[in-house]
Amino acid sequence: GSLQPAPAIVFGPNDQLQHRFLAQVGYQGKFPHHLCPSSExxxxxxxxxxxxxxIPEIQAREHIQANQLVNIAPGSGLEVPLYWHFWRHGGELMSRLTRKLQDSNGLV
Structure with missing residues (x-):
């Protein structure tokens, strides 16, 4: 079946995940959607x-296992880069955590 008439859920006006995924499976263009700027x-x-x-796998897993959600494209997905944001004056704990992350994988 086609997803085109079904509404997507989009986090916000700058969220391109659904657009990227649909392009990956061959669909270009507009689609009906709801905006919901809350992950919950x-x-x-x-x-x-x-x-x-x-929905991130870690967030959807229990719902998929309980048959509350369905993976409509098994084997497909998108890699999404994650970014570490913190206040420069967020306190010693945040500074130590940031240094540990930098030391452990060099990605921060």
Whole structure:
């Protein structure tokens, strides 16, 4: 079946995950969608059957195992870079954690 008439769930106006995924499977163009700028709300909309969307595996796993959500594209996915943001004056704990992350993998 086609996803085109089904509404997607999009985190916000600058969220391109659904666009990137649809392009990856061959669809270009506009699609109906709901905006939901809350990761918890995003999952709740999906659980309520209000649309489909890209949900991190760790967040969706228990719902998939309980047959509350369905992976509509098994074997497909997107790599999403993660960024470490913190306040420069966020305290010694944040500074130590940031240094540990930098030392452990050099990616921060």
């Amino acid at each position: 709300g995003f999952v709740k909309l999906a659980l309520a059957g209000m649309g489909y969307g890209m």
